Amino acid sequence: MKDQEKIIDFDTKLLERYIENKRPPLEIRDQLDIGYRKEGQAFEVFEIRPNWMDNSIKMEIPVAKARYVKSRSVWRLYWMRGNLKWDFYEPAGEMTSLSEVLEVIDADTHGCFWG
Template sequence: MTVISILENTIKTNLENIRPPEHMRDQLDIGYSFINNVLILFEIRPSFIDKDKILNIEFAKTRYFKSKEIWKIYWKRANDNWDPYKIEEVSNIDAFFKIIKEDKYGCFLG
């Protein structure tokens, strides 16, 4: 198994722990993209204006810096800018998801 597939499995496992209950997922779910060492989490929900239109609303991002072996954490402001999160970096992807789930400052899920 390659490092990428191990990481992808870790992401999927952690994502399951923050997704809404299955019966709600047609109204709100959480997805991700992972490209070039950048992981972005986003809400998947119908538009309030057009229920047939599905929106992907980004809310959390982390980027892996191989030279430092750290993941830097960012949150998306209302003005669409990514700002560093108060806890700016972690050493592994599990710690990133723990911060997202706890959301102490109300930047991600709440």
């Protein structure tokens, strides 16, 4: 395994641990849950809730998106604006580690991620 693959695998484990720690108790996960999807060098965190008109339909509500810029070895964090477009989260700037990105999302000092 190449060093870069080891870093990516470590990042995936870190992200999985973060999500697992953010998830609500089992008894309410049918009403609120936290998930993520990873595509290449990016991941998205989202809430999972039932549709307000039809509880059998689950909706994914975006929380945060981050992308690793390999050429500069930095992470860029994005938040979903009211116009449903991702916008660079300028207060944090570019970050050098995934753990730093997850700390910023968790702290949510400007109410952009968790409300």
